[in-house]
């Protein structure tokens with residue numbers, strides 16, 4: 001672990017703002033972060049750790065600012081801060097509205113609020129998903145099982161999304 005913060009480096013320009021990315025420490029990992037737009041660039045192998053509530057996920061929810069990912073209009077393709085190649089756009093999880101930008105060899109760009117939103121989904125924070133499918137069961141005594149099932153369903157959706165993401169990397 002490098003003990004010092006790196007200064008913002010113009011050799012790693014923000015894909016949106018072109019200013020040099022700084023460093024954001026999340027417990028034991030360091031990410032490239034833009035001080036201006038709040039986007040972060042994450043090496044692919046760290047994505048599952050940052051979203052896992054049993055690993056770094058809750059820390060991400062703690063340290064990244066709350067907000068709603070902005071829909072992009074018009075759509076822009078972004079360049080990888082490491083190699084300047086055009087990145088691919090990927091919908092990370094159906095229903096999340098989070099479209100990330102990915103460079104196969106180097107990692108994934110999350111715009112402001114996107115990483116936190118996904119970590120919230122993974123941690124099953126209630127604000128994250130609006131409504132579950134209408135209950136088809138007849139109204140009866142409250143039964144905790146549907147809630148648990150919905151939560152498990154969201155977790156498995158996210159796990160599949162992460163698998164897919166790793167498959168792209």
Ligand SMILES: [Zn+2]
Nearest residue numbers: 014017034037
């Ligand atoms: Zn930026």
Ligand SMILES: [Zn+2]
Nearest residue numbers: 080083103106
């Ligand atoms: Zn790259």
